[in-house]
Amino acid sequence: MQPWHPAHRENGRIEQMPPDLDNLAFLSGGGEMGELIRAYDWAATPLGPPLRWPQALKTAIRLMLSTQHPMFIWWGPQLIQFYNDAYRRSIGPERHPSALGQHGPECWAEIWDLIGWQIEQVMAGGEATWHQNQLVPITRFGKREDVYWTYGYSPIDEPSAPNGVGGVLVICTETTDQVLSEQRLREAERTWRSLFDQAPGFISILRGPEHIFEYANQRYVEMFGGRDFIGKPISQMLPEIEDQGFIAILGEVYRTGRAHTGIATPIYLERGSAQVVYRDFVYQPIRDAHGAVTAVLVIGYDV
Secondary structure (H helix, E strand, O other): OOOOOEEEOOOOOOEEEOOOOHHHHHHHHHHHHHHHHHOOHHOOOOOOOOOHOOHHHHHHHHHHHHHOEEEEEOOOOOOEEEEOHHHHHOOOOOOOOOOOOEEHHHHHHHHHHHHHHHHHHHOOOOEEEEEEEEOOOOEEEEEEEEOEEEEEEEEEEEOHHHHEEEEEEEEEEEEEHHHHHHHHHHHHHHHHHHHHHHOOOOEEEEEEEOEEEEEEHHHHHHHHOOOOOOOOOOHOOOOOOOOOOHHHHHHHHHOOOOOEEEEEEEEEEEOEEEEEEEEEEEEEEEEEEEEEEOEEEEEEEEO
């Protein structure tokens, strides 16, 4: 690939200008944001023309323009901003492309109380920061949105800068869809647990080939004398049913994916003293999105 020829805008068009090609190759590529960075009038900013930028900033920008991962840079005391195409997709028209070259506190005034201290910490030579699925609400596409990010603020070392830090490199991923999906799943789980807890029959969910209790409703717990089932295998919690063949049937359902139904089945229990009860029940396989059996649903009634 040929090195980039620096550009400026004139009458809405990007014109090529003769440069020191070797010194400006760090600005090559980068899609739309590479083009906008090359066209920006940096000479009118505290940074001055790109030829005079510190090597640390050049290296960081080359890395930012070369990756498909969302990245953002604040540089210098004014926290002058750079970002790449992948980051652009998360900020909306309120900040793109105006955020390029803007000072950080001006661009992000609505969330500066959340992020400003982190940037100041890194610029002061303190520790880098890391947040996973962090809520940072921003205005985009005309409304304030709850936006979730996994991100880190890391120092860009520059020996001539105060505290030896010239700027902050942001490597991030927007996780809004993932977080909201997980929230919906948790809400759905709360709903079915509430329904199962109120069901007239006994219900449990046994996960994996070891049949570990993931869930047992109150009627199931009462049926076996109030034992603490969750997180433990059925062979440990109900050893008295193993010789009666029920664990073997569970294993067959798990392996084959075929449900099993029992009608008025006698079950010998140990609840202080041995006794026999009769149950109608179903062992129903639970499958994942790929069709593989991951658990068995146990549901039944005392008859």
